[in-house]
Amino acid sequence: MPQASDSNTQRAPSLSQRVVDGITQRIQSGELKPEQRVPPEPALMREFSVSRSVVREAVSRLQANGLIRTRHGVGSFVQAPQPDRALMHAPDAVLMLQQKLALLELRLSLESDAAALAAQRRTPEQLSAMQAALDAFDRQHSTGEGTAEADFRFHELIAQATGNEYFLHVLRSIGTATITRGRTGTGKLAPSPKTPRFGEPTPQLRSGKEITAMEHRAVFDAIARGDAAMARAAMYMHLNNSRDRMKATTR
Numbered sequence: 001m002p003q004a005s006d007s008n009t010q011r012a013p014s015l016s017q018r019v020v021d022g023i024t025q026r027i028q029s030g031e032l033k034p035e036q037r038v039p040p041e042p043a044l045m046r047e048f049s050v051s052r053s054v055v056r057e058a059v060s061r062l063q064a065n066g067l068i069r070t071r072h073g074v075g076s077f078v079q080a081p082q083p084d085r086a087l088m089h090a091p092d093a094v095l096m097l098q099q100k101l102a103l104l105e106l107r108l109s110l111e112s113d114a115a116a117l118a119a120q121r122r123t124p125e126q127l128s129a130m131q132a133a134l135d136a137f138d139r140q141h142s143t144g145e146g147t148a149e150a151d152f153r154f155h156e157l158i159a160q161a162t163g164n165e166y167f168l169h170v171l172r173s174i175g176t177a178t179i180t181r182g183r184t185g186t187g188k189l190a191p192s193p194k195t196p197r198f199g200e201p202t203p204q205l206r207s208g209k210e211i212t213a214m215e216h217r218a219v220f221d222a223i224a225r226g227d228a229a230m231a232r233a234a235m236y237m238h239l240n241n242s243r244d245r246m247k248a249t250t251r
Helices: 002-029 041-048 052-064 097-121 124-142 148-161 165-178 208-225 228-248
Strands: 068-071 075-078
Touching (some): 002 124, 097 165
């Protein structure tokens, strides 16, 4: 009997994570807009083939992440963007190089452990999403587009795959300070004309994108194999190299 209970405990997070990822993707893509109602419990149960308790767990996690809010007796609604609660409150342009390097140092510890946990906990759906992010990075690089969004999406998916929502929360908070993001007239994210974005090396380091792609692939392959030690080492090497590349852009 205890073994069956343990098995159920291990399966439940992956089911709720599938619902969390599905709704999160719709919010991030704009399919679900601020103040728009999230599909009700019965609809989510049918769509994801899960129980009511799994849906409620997912809704609670989305609330904790600040993505939705629930009105008793009415339903759940997409939360409008809140004032920036990032760990670093200064605008990107104000952050000094030393601060950005320090934040990358923090990411070395955070994301290396996240990669190890992801190797142990990732679902097939999360693995497919990581592959899609890598494909988007390669495609955008080959056409000369900015790759920062696909790059950061890959890191986000690894944080999500830990099954620990706080890895994702901290990563996003740090990301607002270490990744320069502006907006074009169409409302789409666009790079700053002065500051290179994460994953967007300066022209003299253009080959850095190929290196980044190779480093991402090493992390992904280790996670796909379920090799926690190698995933941790590959992520550490990637972020340590990113820090070196950031230093090189200021010389």
